[in-house]
Every structure is written in structure tokens, then in C-alpha cells.
Amino acid sequence: AALKHGLCSQVSAALKEGRVTPTELCQRCLALIKSTKFLNAYITVAEETALKQAEESEERYKRGQPLGILDGIPIAVKDNFNTAGIETTCASNMLKGYISPYNATVVQKLLDQGAVLLGKTNLDEFAMGSGSTDGVFGPVRNPWSYSKQYKEKSVSKSHSEDEESNWVITGGSSGGSAAAVSSFTCFAALGSDTGGSTRNPAAHCGVVGLKPTYGLISRHGLIPLVNSMDVPGILTRCVDDAAVLLGSLAGHDPKDSTTVQDDFKPFELPNLTDVSKLSIGIPKEYHAPGLSSEILALWSKAADLFKNAGAKVVEVSLPHTRYSIVCYHVLCTAEVASNMARFDGLEYGHRSDKKESTESMYAATRREGFNDVVRGRILSGNYFLLKQNYEKYFVKAQKVRRLIANDFIKVFRSGVDILLTPTTLTDAAPYTEFIQEDNRTRSAQDDVLTQAANMAGLPAINVPTALSERGLPVGLQFIGRSFQEKQLLTVAKWFEKQVQFPMIQLEEVKRHDNVVFQHQKSASFS
Amino acid sequence: QEVSVEVLGHLEHLALVDFRDSEGVERLQKAIQFADQLHEVNTDGMEPMDSVLEDRWCVYLREDDVTEGNCTKDLLENAREKVEEYFVAPPGNIPLPKLEERDTFLQSS
Numbered sequence: 001a002a003l004k005h006g007l008c009s010q011v012s013a014a015l016k017e018g019r020v021t022p023t024e025l026c027q028r029c030l031a032l033i034k035s036t037k038f039l040n041a042y043i044t045v046a047e048e049t050a051l052k053q054a055e056e057s058e059e060r061y062k063r064g065q066p067l068g069i070l071d072g073i074p075i076a077v078k079d080n081f082n083t084a085g086i087e088t089t090c091a092s093n094m095l096k097g098y099i100s101p102y103n104a105t106v107v108q109k110l111l112d113q114g115a116v117l118l119g120k121t122n123l124d125e126f127a128m129g130s131g132s133t134d135g136v137f138g139p140v141r142n143p144w145s146y147s148k149q150y151k152e153k154s155v156s157k158s159h160s161e162d163e164e165s166n167w168v169i170t171g172g173s174s175g176g177s178a179a180a181v182s183s184f185t186c187f188a189a190l191g192s193d194t195g196g197s198t199r200n201p202a203a204h205c206g207v208v209g210l211k212p213t214y215g216l217i218s219r220h221g222l223i224p225l226v227n228s229m230d231v232p233g234i235l236t237r238c239v240d241d242a243a244v245l246l247g248s249l250a251g252h253d254p255k256d257s258t259t260v261q262d263d264f265k266p267f268e269l270p271n272l273t274d275v276s277k278l279s280i281g282i283p284k285e286y287h288a289p290g291l292s293s294e295i296l297a298l299w300s301k302a303a304d305l306f307k308n309a310g311a312k313v314v315e316v317s318l319p320h321t322r323y324s325i326v327c328y329h330v331l332c333t334a335e336v337a338s339n340m341a342r343f344d345g346l347e348y349g350h351r352s353d354k355k356e357s358t359e360s361m362y363a364a365t366r367r368e369g370f371n372d373v374v375r376g377r378i379l380s381g382n383y384f385l386l387k388q389n390y391e392k393y394f395v396k397a398q399k400v401r402r403l404i405a406n407d408f409i410k411v412f413r414s415g416v417d418i419l420l421t422p423t424t425l426t427d428a429a430p431y432t433e434f435i436q437e438d439n440r441t442r443s444a445q446d447d448v449l450t451q452a453a454n455m456a457g458l459p460a461i462n463v464p465t466a467l468s469e470r471g472l473p474v475g476l477q478f479i480g481r482s483f484q485e486k487q488l489l490t491v492a493k494w495f496e497k498q499v500q501f502p503m504i505q506l507e508e509v510k511r512h513d514n515v516v517f518q519h520q521k522s523a524s525f526s
Numbered sequence: 527q528e529v530s531v532e533v534l535g536h537l538e539h540l541a542l543v544d545f546r547d548s549e550g551v552e553r554l555q556k557a558i559q560f561a562d563q564l565h566e567v568n569t570d571g572m573e574p575m576d577s578v579l580e581d582r583w584c585v586y587l588r589e590d591d592v593t594e595g596n597c598t599k600d601l602l603e604n605a606r607e608k609v610e611e612y613f614v615a616p617p618g619n620i621p622l623p624k625l626e627e628r629d630t631f632l633q634s635s
Contacts, residue, residue, distance in 0.1 A: 098604055099603070099604065101597070101600035101601065101603060101604070102600075214578050214579065215578075215579050215582070228576070228577055228578070254588070257585055257586065258577070258579065258585065260579065260582055261586075320567070323563065323564065323566075323567055326560060326561060326563045326564055327564065329557070329560055329561060330561050330564065333557070337541065344542075345606070346605065346613050346615055347601070347604065347605050347613055348604035348605060349604070351606040351607065354616075355616045356616065356617075356620070357616055357617055357618065357620035357621075357622075358615045358616050358617065358618040358620070359542065359618075359620065359621065359622045360616070360620075360622060361615070361616050362542045363538075363542045363543070363544065363622065366542055366543050367543065367544055367546075370543065372546070372549075372550070372553075375543045375544075375546070375550070376550065376553045376554070376557070378541050378543050379537055379538075379541055379543055379545065379550070379553075379554055380553075380554055380557040380558075382537050382540050382541045383529070383533075383537055383554060383557070383558065384561065386533075386536075386537075386540075392565075393561055393564065395574050396564050396565070396567075396569060397561075397564060398574030398575050398576065399569035399572040399573070399574050399575070400564055400567050400569060400572075401574075401575045402572050402573060402574070402575040403567065403569065403572060405575060405578060438553075440553070440556070440557065444560070455578075456578060457578030457579070482578075
């Protein structure tokens with residue numbers, strides 16, 4: 001029998017052999033969530049339903065009839081996906097108390113596979129932001145802030161003072177999901193990715209973050225931000241697990257007309273040994289202003305890694321890269337202005353007490369329900385959509401979008417298989433530093449390297465690569481061709497194996513059975 | 527150029543979201559400035575792109591068959607004010623007061 005890889009496969013095997021039961025697994029994860037509450041990764045913990053799901057899974061294993069690899073595996077879901085019977089807030093006052101009447105398609109698919117839904121994770125309000133700091137439930141803390149690796153590198157004054165003031169952000173907006181996976185409270189988590197919201201926190205939290213091709217995975221039930229760019233994102237501890245999750249989520253959904261109708265065949269990743277037929281492109285424009293010398297060096301080292309292994313590594317150009325963020329800014333705010341119009345207090349969500357007129361009730365509801373970031377984007381979006389501005393800004397941005405998408409097409413047509421770029425400009429910033437700049441400025445800075453893949457709809461993945469001088473994770477990004485996730489993940493997996501990214505050493509986390517947690521060699525890339 | 531108070535008021539009315547304070551207005555100004563960089567790009571002859579999937583013709587029409595529904599109870603569950611099977615709204619057709627009469631920050635600018 002073929003050797004199955006990945007953490008989920010290992011756990012699945014352990015469940016089948018009875019070395020651990022789904023309820024034990026669920027209880028341990030729930031306990032860990034409690035003991036890592038200070039991370040603020042979860043908004044809602046669905047303890048009762050999770051235990052019930054775990055019990056049902058256990059019954060199936062007893063009968064020898066598990067539903068698949070994911071049966072009994074604890075997962076978490078970003079709080080902008082609808083989950084039936086469970087509060088879905090988008091970290092906003094607008095949806096506090098909103099109990100979804102249905103499951104998002106991706107949530108339903110996971111539940112149908114027997115996955116155990118532990119809870120909903122924290123994010124920036126309505127997924128707008130790159131720090132997971134701007135939600136109404138407060139910021140998410142990066143688990144690496146509490147790691148031995150980071151603490152060792154921090155200039156120590158008093159021990160307790162450090163922890164409170166030195167903690168670093170997770171990145172965003174899927175920070176809660178990234179922190180949840182990174183701190184071992186779940187085996188995989190769903191995020192969303194519109195401008196980098198899955199890959200950015202994945203890089204900062206040292207986990208794998210996959211943005212699939214637009215149109216591959218259903219957005220039905222994902223509360224939309226930018227309909228033409230949003231995708232559900234997958235966060236896992238290793239590339240093999242991302243492939244497993246992808247396999248259970250991808251495919252046409254009649255409820256989402258923007259999913260392609262082609263048949264999707266789930267795949268197992270081969271163990272690539274020969275990269276000599278591979279052509280890796282290094283886009284020179286991704287050497288962006290503000291890129292830390294550390295990350296530049298790692299990127300270079302990675303390119304050499306491929307070269308020394310026999311791959312063809314070429315410098316390429318994506319000339320419109322620097323306009324991507326501006327283009328995104330216009331298209332995003334315009335689509336947001338439209339998408340946020342549904343929040344008026346009538347059918348669901350927060351409702352103001354103002355009664356004079358429908359419009360005044362709407363206006364008051366929206367003033368009370370949305371934070372400044374969301375309101376700012378709505379107002380900007382409406383500005384760009386004004387009759388006098390429509391051609392000048394919105395249509396112009398749509399034309400620039402085509403230029404950006406064409407840049408990628410040209411490069412892939414020239415024989416390049418995969419692009420290799422940094423994911424973020426720096427390692428994770430301390431929270432106190434991060435909040436000095438406003439959300440829009442930060443997003444504009446932080447999305448620079450991830451955003452273009454959303455413009456062009458291409459699949460992209462963050463692979464944790466090495467620790468920075470501050471002891472924090474740094475990841476690199478691979479961008480692939482449309483719908484070529486298998487190739488993308490195969491290369492990512494090869495790279496993951498080469499770099500042997502170290503495991504986080506969290507004092508708070510009691511290490512469980514070897515069977516349950518994969519131990520990676522401590523030899524690291526840097 | 528600065529955005530006129532008329533346009534700001536118009537935006538508040540369209541968006542049903544108010545600027546709250548000078549920071550809000552400044553935020554818009556900065557956003558416009560940022561977006562103006564788009565005009566550096568030559569887009570002659572380029573068609574606007576609506577969707578990255580435009581080549582795949584995946585946006586289709588399905589048959590007009592009723593496949594789901596009858597979920598009135600679920601849909602009403604999350605509404606705060608309802609009567610029988612209706613959502614209840616305050617009186618409509620009453621426009622928001624004009625800028626001069628509104629309780630908005632823009633008054634003082």
C-alpha cells in the first residue's frame with residue numbers, strides 16, 4: 001500500500017487503529033483552546049456540537065466505516081463562513097448574535113466528511129485588514145510570541161513585561177485560523193483570501209496557507225468581500241494536509257455560479273525527487289520597497305536551492321506589479337460598497353432603534369454596526385462608483401486588472417512553471433508597532449506581494465521556510481498556473497521537505513502522543 | 527483637489543454611512559490620491575476585465591426549476607422586528623434630511 005503522508009493521514013490511521021479516539025482528540029483540542037485563550041484565536045467555541053460530532057465519528061470508526069481521511073479530525077473555521085446554528089459574526093457589531101440558518105458549502109463538505117468543527121476563528125472586521133487586529137473581539141496574538149524561539153531572541157527586561165508588550169501580530173485577516181493551526185488547537189482551518197488574507201497570516205504564524213484558483217472552491221456561504229477575488233483559503237501544518245483539504249472542498253457547486261464546471265479529481269501528492277524539468281520564475285518586481293534584507297536573502301537562498309537541485313531558475317518580469325495594490329484598492333472598495341449594502345438591520349444583524357424613517361434607521365444601523373475601516377471602504381467605493389468617476393476609476397482599474405493578469409499569462413507561456421516570491425515584506429511586527437499606522441496604509445503595504453495572485457485568480461501557497469533573526473517564522477510564496485494546484489503543491493511539498501521548518505516550542509502546550517503530532521527535525525533552513 | 531461638501535453629502539446619502547469626523551473625510555481624500563496613481567498606466571485598447579473566468583463561460587443560466595424554499599421560519603429567525611411573515615420597517619418614502627438639516631459632521635466643515 002502506498003505510504004500516506006501528512007498529519008491528517010497519520011491521525012486518520014491512528015483513529016482507524018484505535019490508538020486514539022475522536023472524542024479524546026476533540027477533548028484535547030478543546031482543552032488546549034482553553035489553555036491558549038490568551039491568543040484570542042477563537043470567537044466561538046462550539047464545544048457541545050463538536051463533542052457530539054466526535055461521538056458520531058467514534059461510532060463510525062467502531063463500525064469500521066469512517067467517512068474518509070477527515071473523519072474525526074478537529075478543524076476550525078474563520079468567522080466569515082456561515083455555520084448553521086452557530087453564531088457568525090465577521091468580528092463585527094453588525095452581526096453579533098447572528099445565528100446562521102445554513103452551512104457554507106465548504107463547511108457542509110467538511111462536516112459530510114466527518115470533520116469535527118471546534119469553533120469559529122477571529123479575524124479583522126469583515127476580513128478587512130492585514131493584522132487581525134481590527135475586529136470587535138480584539139486582536140489575535142501570534143502563538144510564536146510565546147515560543148521559546150522568540151523569547152530567546154527578545155531583549156529581556158522583566159519577564160512578564162515582555163509577554164504583555166512584546167507580543168506580535170498574526171497578520172491577517174485570517175489570523176485566528178492561522179493561530180489556531182499554529183498552536184495545535186486544530187489540524188486544519190478555513191480562512192478566506194481576497195488580497196492575501198490566508199497567505200499573510202500563514203507566513204507570520206509558520207503554517208501552510210493555500211489560496212486556490214478562483215472558481216475552484218465554492219464561495220456559497222462565505223460572506224463576500226470582493227466577489228471577483230474572494231476564495232476560501234486552507235491553512236494546515238503541512239502541504240500534504242492542504243492537498244487533503246483541497247480534495248474534499250474543490251469542485252463545482254450549483255449554488256455558486258462562479259465555480260467552474262470541470263470535474264475536479266482529488267489527488268495525492270507524489271514525492272518529487274527530480275526537479276530538473278522544472279522552470280522556476282523569479283519576478284524581479286517582487287523585490288519590493290520595504291522587503292527586509294533577511295527575507296531577500298532567504299528568497300535568494302531558495303532560488304539557489306532549486307538551481308542546485310537541477311531546476312531551471314530564471315528571472316522574469318511582471319511589469320504591472322506595482323499597480324496591483326492601487327488597482328485592488330479601487331476594485332475592492334467598489335465591490336465592498338456593493339456587498340455591504342445588504343446590511344440594513346431589517347432581515348438580520350444589528351438594528352438601530354431609530355424609527356423615523358427607513359433610511360434613517362438604515363443609516364443609524366450602519367453607523368452603529370460597522371467600524372471605521374469598513375465605513376471608510378464603503379465611502380471610498382461609492383466615490384469611485386459615482387457617475388462622474390466610474391470610467392475614470394472603476395473601469396480604469398478593470399483595464400489595469402487585465403494588464404496584471406496578462407503579465408502572468410505571458411510569463412507562464414514563456415515556459416515558466418511556478419513563480420517563487422516572498423510572501424511578506426518582514427516578519428511579524430509587535431502589536432504596539434503595528435497599530436501606529438492605520439489599517440489602509442498597513443494593508444497597502446502588507447498586501448503588495450500577495451495581492452496580484454488574487455487579481456489574476458491564480459493559485460498561490462505560503463510555505464514556512466525559516467525563522468528570522470527575531471525567532472519568528474518567515475514564509476515564501478509559490479504562484480502557479482490556473483487550476484494547476486497539483487503541480488503547485490507538488491513543488492511546494494518538495495520545498496517543504498528541503499527546508500525542514502522547525503516546530504514551534506510552546507511551553508504552554510503539553511506535548512501529546514508522538515502518534516498525534518508530527519515531529520519534524522530541528523535542523524532548519526537558515 | 528478636495529472633494530466638495532456637496533459630493534461628501536451625496537456620498538453619505540448614497541452609502542447610508544456617515545463620515546463621522548474629519549479623519550473620515552481625510553481618509554477619503556487619501557484614498558482618492560492613492561487611486562489616482564492608476565492614471566499613470568497606459569490602458570489604450572484594453573478591455574475592462576469583469577472576471578478572471580471570462581474565457582471559461584462558466585457564468586450560466588440554469589433551468590427555472592424550484593429546487594429549494596419553504597424556509598420562511600429560518601429566514602425570519604434573525605430579524606429583530608417582524609409581524610407574522612413580514613419584516614417590519616419604519617415608514618419609507620421619507621428621504622434623509624438635506625445636508626443642512628442633518629446631524630452630520632459635515633455641517634461644521
